[in-house]
Amino acid sequence: MAKRNLFPLVCLVAAITGCTPAPAPATSAKSGVETPKACGDNDRALPGTGLCASGAAGLLALAPGDRPNAPRGCMWTVNEAPFADEFLLYYAAKCAGKVTTLEYAGGAHMAELTYVTSAISGDAVKGQKAVRIAGGGRPGEPNAGILGTAREALGNPALAAKCQVFPAKNPNWPTDALVVDVSPAEAAKARKDEPRTACGPFGLDEDSQSFWRVFQGFSWYFELGQDEMEVDPGSFTLVHKDDKGQWVRSSGQ
Numbered sequence: 001m002a003k004r005n006l007f008p009l010v011c012l013v014a015a016i017t018g019c020t021p022a023p024a025p026a027t028s029a030k031s032g033v034e035t036p037k038a039c040g041d042n043d044r045a046l047p048g049t050g051l052c053a054s055g056a057a058g059l060l061a062l063a064p065g066d067r068p069n070a071p072r073g074c075m076w077t078v079n080e081a082p083f084a085d086e087f088l089l090y091y092a093a094k095c096a097g098k099v100t101t102l103e104y105a106g107g108a109h110m111a112e113l114t115y116v117t118s119a120i121s122g123d124a125v126k127g128q129k130a131v132r133i134a135g136g137g138r139p140g141e142p143n144a145g146i147l148g149t150a151r152e153a154l155g156n157p158a159l160a161a162k163c164q165v166f167p168a169k170n171p172n173w174p175t176d177a178l179v180v181d182v183s184p185a186e187a188a189k190a191r192k193d194e195p196r197t198a199c200g201p202f203g204l205d206e207d208s209q210s211f212w213r214v215f216q217g218f219s220w221y222f223e224l225g226q227d228e229m230e231v232d233p234g235s236f237t238l239v240h241k242d243d244k245g246q247w248v249r250s251s252g253q
Helices: 054-058 144-154
Strands: 011-013 075-084 088-096 101-105 111-117 131-133 164-167 176-180 210-215 219-225 237-241 247-248
Touching: 054 075, 054 164, 054 176, 054 247, 075 101, 088 101, 144 164, 144 176, 144 219
Parallel strands: none
Antiparallel strands: 011 101, 075 088, 088 237, 101 111, 111 131, 131 219, 164 176, 176 210, 210 219, 237 247
16 A cells, blocks of 8 residues: 555545444454445445445454443444545444534644534534544654644643653543643642643643544544544544455554
């Protein structure tokens, strides 16, 4: 597969699905390869990839930890979004027939996934950022992309030098979630009667579901607000077609 170009100034619109995730008998969990088959009566093909929803669910490389609950009265369904020269698969909330949908846009420094629509709020959140994507780390330094991005955005070298990457340890988030924060000793100086923030716009914010994950060669910053999650941040998975024309999980580069 050719090297991925994450940051062209391009906007691509995600396709909406209305299918319930199901086991994927046509997918190898070990290899992450989807074997084409006709979709069953209770299944359907996703418009962009042409994958059956069940096969797409089987391609998801789910992060460790429990899956979050879908918003009340909703269910998780597989959705997809064109992502540069790949596709992004993820679980999205489906509520009363509406599916939360994300759109990819490249940028000079970071790419973005913004809401096209919300299954709960409709078009009211259109254009609001859900995820921002930066470069990955370096050999032996998987979190270098996170720390570099956060320190640069902070814009204060003295304060930035105090920031490091720590496991988030939030039971409601994927177990590989990370935050940029100051040392425990420095954090102990903050007021105890209000949510704490640290390290700038990409740092800790105890009043929001904001955190980093590193996977498939990129650093992903999730900004999922204060309310129930409308996407499962532990389900995001990039896929591409291999030289045999089969959809497979993309590897980190």
